[in-house]
Amino acid sequence: MSAIGACSLAAVGLAACSGGSSSPHSVSAKKSQTITFAESGLGTEGAQTQKAIDGFMRANPKIHVKIQVLSPDSTTYLAQLEHAFIAGDSTPDVFESDVTYPAKFAQAGWVRSLNSFHPDTSKFFKTEMAAGTYNGTTYAIPWFDNPEGLFYRTDLIKTPPTSPAQVVADAKAAMKKDHQLKEGIAFEAAKYEGAITAFLTVDSAFGGKLNPNHINTPGNRAALTWLYDAIYKEHIAPTAVTGWQEGQVESEFISGYTPFAIDYPFVEALATKPPVKGHVGYIPFPAGPGGTPGAALGGEMLAINAKTTHAAAAWKLIQYLTSPSVETARAEATGDPPSLPSAYTPALFAKAPYFKQVKVLNGYAAPRPVSPNYLQISSDLQDMFSSVYANSTSPAAALKAADPIVKGAATAKAGG
Amino acid sequence: MSTAGAPVVAPPARPRSSRRRKREGRKADRRLGYALVAPVVVVLLAITGYPLVYNLWNSFHFVNLSYGNLPRRFVGGANYTSMFGSSAWVAALERTLAFTGISVVFDMIVALGLALMLHRKFKGRGVLRASILIPWAVPTVVSAMLWKTMFDPRAGFVDYFLGAIHHPWASLTWVNANVFRSWVVIFIADAWKNVPFVAIILLAGLQVIPTEVYEAARIDGATAWQSFRRMTLPLLKPAIMVALIFRTLQAFLVFDVIYIMTGGGPGTSTETLAFLNYQTFINNTDFGVGGAMSMMLCVMALVVAAVYVRVLRPSA
Structure with a gap:
């Protein structure tokens, strides 16, 4: 990146700073209008979104929805x-x-408060709903809820593990038994956002919590030590995990190279070949002493641009996309887990039984910190995890060093 | 033939209107010249001058888009103080300087060797000259992904070959598991991309050195080494200067290869100034401190270029 490039970015950016957050005019949802819906779905997800939008336009003939497909890469x-x-x-x-x-987005004034629409927030999984709420105001509505949990091979692990120690023991036993296995557990340890959700999946099993104001807690230390030990002490995870994102973890699992993998529900639908086909279990990470079963909240939400003049129509679209039947149809077609407990229907379970477990995991899913400074917090946490997984520093030392840095990022105030 | 006595004939006076026409013609030419370059000047001012000035202005203000509701305000040199006082920035500066020094020296030596080789006559020289440009033509993001895959302990071939030499090397994790190995991978990917570019610049320099110079040296009994040291290197100075300026600035502003390969890891051990600058802009949306970082990058880049021009300019 050139400095001039950075300068250009700055210049583009500044155009923004003058605007307020409220929309000057608002068009009634009853009038003919076109709204733009930005999403990242490609392939089946994109096709299902189009299908849902078509349904919406049939039900609301005066509202035309234009889909704007943005990058599938989250950073882009x-x-x-x-x-x-x-x-x-x-x-x-x-x-x-x-x-x-x-x-x-809320702190920056880029999203519209949804409170004026009086959304029924109680019908969604409460952890994801909390992620869309800032300072008591609702800014985003859960679209689908993607909890990260522990996959295991049911042919190699006959009974699901009930403690972190048993995960280690089962992994070692499986590695002895099946020489096709290349490791005992795969998880995301690359320097990216997934390292945080992988950690969160394990964290509450040790009684940990990712509170950015105080991350150096016994629970967090125990969780990070468990992941570190998996690589360097128990040798059930290879050092190669330091380069793995969810795609590589999925690949290791569905290729039959690992009996355990920490990943998102989409892996289930991809396990279509032997030796993994028909042998997939998906559970919250088993709790240790003082902990609760672990899962990490992932997922997508829907929000409205603060500058839109079509807020009412946009809200109608959100209501439609988050209605139980539309969410169930999406889950059946794409595997995106519904954000509404009521969308987990017997028909859905009949078609894809693993959604029963997804629903269970959604009940345990631990959120990442809800903070306007989350990207900075995330960056600092990624630095810390990366150092630990590279064996550059011990988990205890890393947490101790990162504690004030993360707290500083979380509590940073404008110009402070 | 004498001209004495011949009547002196005064040259015909140039008509005033002709001079005026010429002057006006010159003016018209100038106007046309200005008109022709104007679009370029306007575009350059728009995409380079304006952002640069605006960025300078930003660097003295509080401009954080995470606080979109807050007004921009003048903070004097606070953003610069914050930058200089940041241990992350100082560490990134040290890494950047080390990376720049090592990679520029390495690339220049290898590229000079490559250029000298390509300057010799041999069969297939044309094909080789064209083919070495391929790495340079590949976008850095793509080449970085390719190298990352090649060094992957599962999918890549590097460990496969290393394992054939020494078994424990068969499963080395290169990226983000070890600081030294992470840098090795970055250096290799960066050199693969940039050495050909430097080599081509140097080759162009070699081609304009007259062969008579070498013939004269040979007649005078100069050895190949003396000929290289006393003839080639001094005459190659202008090309070396161009290559050094380009390569140093590229290395100094290294970003994409690191972003793709290590994301700055393990920890922050491969974060450079440009990477930190990107994080400040994109993650923190802090255009004040980010602006100060960009301005420092600009200043340092200009200083590097100025030093090269002064040190390596051809002697009068």
Whole structure:
């Protein structure tokens, strides 16, 4: 990146700073209008979104929805959204948002408060709903809820483990038994956001909590030590995990190289070949002493641009996309887990039984910190995890060193 | 033939209107010249001058888009103080300087060797000259992904070959598991991309050195080494200067290869100034401190270029 490139970015950015957050005019949802919906779905996800939008337009003939497909890469997707907001663009009117973005967007004044629409927040999984709420105001509505948990091979692990220690023991036993296995457990340890969700999946099993104001807790130390030991003491995970994201973890699991993998529900649908086919279990990470079963909250939400003049129509679209039947249809077609407990229907379970477990995991899913400074917090946490997984520092020392840094990022105030 | 006595004929006075026409013609030429370069100047001012000035302005203000509701305000040199006081920035500066020094020296030596080789006559020289440009033509993001895959302990071939030499090397994790190995991979990917570019610049320099110079040296009994040291290197100075400026600035502003390969890890051990600058802009949306970092990068880059031009300029 050149410095001039950075300068250009700055210049683009500044156009944004002058605008307020309220939309000057608002078009009634009853009038003919076109709204733009930005999302990142490709392939089956994109096709299902189009199908849902077609259904919406049939039900609301005066509202035409234009789909704006943004990058499937989350970092690029965020940058694309930010560029639109920074430029003060009134489109996209409604957009998909990762669970970690709403607080940042809210503080920046880029998203519209949804309180005036009186959303029924009680019908969604409460952890994801909390991710869309900032300072008591609702800014985003859960679209689908993607909990990260522990996959295991049911042919190699006959009974699901009930403690972290048993995960280690089962992994070692499986490695002895099946020489096709290359490791005992695969998890995301690359320096990226997934390292945080992998940690969160394990964290509450040790009684830990990712509170950015105080991360150096016994629970967090125990969780990070367990992951570190998996690589360097128990040798059930290879050092190669330091380069693995969810895609590589999925690949290790569905290729039959690992009996355990920490990953998202989408892995289940991809395990279609032997030796993994028909032998997939998916559970919360088993709790240790003083802990609760672990899962990490992932997922996507829907929010409305603060500058839109079509807020009412945008809200109608959100209501439609988050209705139980539409969410169930999406889950059946794409495997995206519904954000509504009521969308987990017997028909869905009949078609894809693993959604029973997904629903269980959603009940345990631990959120990442809801903070407008989350990206900075995440960056600091990634630095810490990366150092530990590279064996550059011990888990205890890393948490101790990162504690004030993460707290500083979380409590940073404007100009402070 | 004498001209004495011949009547002196005064040259015909140039008509005033002709001079005026010429002057106006020159003016018209100038106007046309300005008109022709104007679009370029305007575009350059728009995409380079304006952002640069705006960025300078930003660097003296509080501009954090995470606080979109807050007004921009003048903070004097606070953003610069914050940057200089940041241990992350100082560490990134040290890494950047080390990376720049090592990679520039390595690339220049290898590229000079490559250029000298390509300057010789041999069969297939044309094909080789064209083919060495391929790495340079590949976008850095793509080449970084390729190298990352090649060094992957599962999918790559590097460990496969290393394992054939020494078995424990068969499953070395290169990226983000070890600081030294992470840098090795970055250096290799960066050199693969940039050495050909430097080599081509140097080759162009070699081609304009007259062969008579070498013939004269040979007649005078100069050895190949003396000929290289006393003839080639001094005459190659302008090309070396161009290559050094380009390569140093590229290395100094290294970003994409690191972003793709290590993400700055393990920890922050491969974060450079440009990477930190990117994080400040994109993660923190802090255009004040980010602006100060960008301005420092600009200043340092200009200083490097100025030093090269002064040290390596051809002597009068």
